[in-house]
Amino acid sequence: MQHYSGFGLLKHSLTHHENWQRVWRNPTPKKKYDVIIVGGGGHGLATAYYLAKEFGVTNVAVIEKGFLGGGNTARNTTIVRSNYLWDEAAHLYEHAMQLWEGLSQELNYNVMFSQRGCMNLGHTLQDMRDIERRVNANRLNGIDGEVLDAKQVQEIVPVLDCSDSARYPVMGASWQPRAGVARHDAVAWGYARGADAHGVDLIQQTEVEDLIIEDGTVVGVRTDRYGEIRADRVGCVVAGNSGVMAKKAGFKLPLESHPLQALVSEPIKPVLDTVVMSNHVHGYASQSDKGDLVIGAGIDGYNGYGQRGSYTTIEHTIQAIVEMFPVFSRVRMNRQWGGIVDTCPDACPIISETPVKNLFFNCGWGTGGFKATPGSGHVFAASLAKGEMHELAKPFSMFRFHNGALVDEHGAAGVAH
Amino acid sequence: MFHIYCPHCGEYREEEEFHARGEAHIARPLDPDACSDEEWGDFLYFRKNPRGIHHELWIHAAGCRKFFNVTRNTQTYEIKEVYKIGEMPSVVAE
Ligand SMILES: Cc1cc2nc3c(=O)[nH]c(=O)nc-3n(C[C@H](O)[C@H](O)[C@H](O)COP(=O)(O)OP(=O)(O)OC[C@H]3O[C@@H](n4cnc5c(N)ncnc54)[C@H](O)[C@@H]3O)c2cc1C
Ligand SMILES: [Zn+2]
Numbered sequence: 001m002q003h004y005s006g007f008g009l010l011k012h013s014l015t016h017h018e019n020w021q022r023v024w025r026n027p028t029p030k031k032k033y034d035v036i037i038v039g040g041g042g043h044g045l046a047t048a049y050y051l052a053k054e055f056g057v058t059n060v061a062v063i064e065k066g067f068l069g070g071g072n073t074a075r076n077t078t079i080v081r082s083n084y085l086w087d088e089a090a091h092l093y094e095h096a097m098q099l100w101e102g103l104s105q106e107l108n109y110n111v112m113f114s115q116r117g118c119m120n121l122g123h124t125l126q127d128m129r130d131i132e133r134r135v136n137a138n139r140l141n142g143i144d145g146e147v148l149d150a151k152q153v154q155e156i157v158p159v160l161d162c163s164d165s166a167r168y169p170v171m172g173a174s175w176q177p178r179a180g181v182a183r184h185d186a187v188a189w190g191y192a193r194g195a196d197a198h199g200v201d202l203i204q205q206t207e208v209e210d211l212i213i214e215d216g217t218v219v220g221v222r223t224d225r226y227g228e229i230r231a232d233r234v235g236c237v238v239a240g241n242s243g244v245m246a247k248k249a250g251f252k253l254p255l256e257s258h259p260l261q262a263l264v265s266e267p268i269k270p271v272l273d274t275v276v277m278s279n280h281v282h283g284y285a286s287q288s289d290k291g292d293l294v295i296g297a298g299i300d301g302y303n304g305y306g307q308r309g310s311y312t313t314i315e316h317t318i319q320a321i322v323e324m325f326p327v328f329s330r331v332r333m334n335r336q337w338g339g340i341v342d343t344c345p346d347a348c349p350i351i352s353e354t355p356v357k358n359l360f361f362n363c364g365w366g367t368g369g370f371k372a373t374p375g376s377g378h379v380f381a382a383s384l385a386k387g388e389m390h391e392l393a394k395p396f397s398m399f400r401f402h403n404g405a406l407v408d409e410h411g412a413a414g415v416a417h
Numbered sequence: 418m419f420h421i422y423c424p425h426c427g428e429y430r431e432e433e434e435f436h437a438r439g440e441a442h443i444a445r446p447l448d449p450d451a452c453s454d455e456e457w458g459d460f461l462y463f464r465k466n467p468r469g470i471h472h473e474l475w476i477h478a479a480g481c482r483k484f485f486n487v488t489r490n491t492q493t494y495e496i497k498e499v500y501k502i503g504e505m506p507s508v509v510a511e
Contacts, residue, residue, distance in 0.1 A: 301436060401463070402459075
């Protein structure tokens with residue numbers, strides 16, 4: 001792998017940047033792998049990277065039906081935070097946060113991780129009680145957090161309407177200074193490049209049509225382009241398609257797929273240097289380094305696999321944004337898109353063994369899995385390498401929906417679903 | 418934007434007046450005490466999530482406030498039919 005550095009940039013400028021090495025190979029798959037990862041999103045690529053780099057399992061293929069990182073990873077609003085309420089979830093997201101903090105160095109790839117802070121606004125007394133509870137829980141877990149009053153909120157975000165005349169006046173907020181945003185595409189590309197350098201085969205434009213199961217054990221996958229490819233273990237990381245894949249393997253997952261959409265505005269001068277979310281009026285916004293406002297809100301109320309999202313949701317989203325930031329009312333929106341998120345009844349992911357031996361699933365991240373990408377990949381890789389779930393992953397077993405050990409994170413999930 | 422026919426009001430109204438309430442035809446176990454954890458978990462949390470025909474419960478929330486069922490394709494978003502609670506669909510999911 002070619003090392004990226006300032007000196008390299010200078011050197012390549014002498015040859016007009018025409019001699020850069022390809023970022024990853026485009027190999028023909030082998031007949032058999034130790035591990036096959038289905039799904040080349042951020043989570044699948046991170047899993048492959050850590051499998052090879054940290055756990056020494058290098059005979060690995062990632063099979064992606066489209067292009068790498070082209071799923072929800074490319075469609076999300078890039079918010080990274082770890083201020084979840086329950087210990088199980090807080091530990092998992094904080095594990096990811098710590099990996100984020102060194103990720104650009106680790107991958108020798110600039111993922112543009114920017115710890116600009118994240119604010120969850122409270123507009124009612126109940127909001128404020130929930131915020132206090134969550135911030136206290138976070139601090140007990142060693143996760144940074146503060147409760148701000150309306151005046152402090154106004155100081156950090158002058159562009160926010162904190163006046164008493166707002167329809168839902170801002171009473172305060174939770175504030176996680178270490179939270180922020182990261183460049184979503186770069187995360188996928190950085191992991192892909194790292195995995196490739198450690199020998200992982202990244203197989204694109206290839207759909208896994210079926211899982212090959214013999215005597216209750218998975219032994220490989222059937223693809224549209226290369227037929228059967230065998231493996232000792234298979235990890236499915238296919239986000240919105242997880243329910244469909246589980247059905248092929250003969251079991252059910254408690255997931256419902258919904259479109260979640262986002263919008264970006266035309267680029268404007270810097271006005272917002274943090275992430276502002278409101279569960280109550282239900283919208284959130286940040287400003288990208290390029291200047292566009294990145295805006296999102298809730299899922300469509302009904303199940304759907306259409307990657308576009310509905311008009312009514314856009315209207316509600318924009319209402320919320322204008323409620324919070326009246327000054328944005330005349331900003332033009334440039335683009336809108338949708339991704340298909342797999343929502344779980346307790347708003348937590350599933351990182352789990354399955355009824356099929358050697359088959360593992362990592363899914364159900366719903367509206368908030370991007371922030372977990374490094375942590376999700378790391379614990380899933382550990383589980384696939386050892387054939388036994390990582391300690392941090394154990395609470396997220398798919399069997400919790402039958403034994404009742406749910407981790408209810410609806411309050412901290414940030415987007416209603 | 419859906420235009421949904423409310424079988425109670427007898428006319429088409431805009432999506433905004435309705436709320437989707439998830440999968441239709443979910444029967445509560447008749448004898449909950451006799452349920453295994455698996456059966457109870459299935460009832461509470463496991464929903465069909467088809468890429469295709471789906472039977473759903475909707476409520477005309479900002480209209481007559483009554484529930485009814487919708488058969489809809491989750492991929493094309495086409496509404497195949499609308500029918501009242503207690504009735505059975507004529508377009509059936511696999
Ligand atoms: C609009 C929007 C905004 C969001 N905002 C945030 C946010 O601000 N912060 C946050 O933390 N999270 C956010 N999320 C959620 C986040 O994007 C996801 O949780 C995360 O990207 C999931 O990563 P993944 O790698 O599991 O899935 P994906 O990136 O979707 O990857 C799954 C891959 O599997 C592939 N695949 C599917 N089926 C097959 C098959 N049969 N064979 C081969 N390949 C297959 C797909 O093509 C896809 O590339 C948002 C999501 C959306 C849609
Ligand atoms: Zn009606």
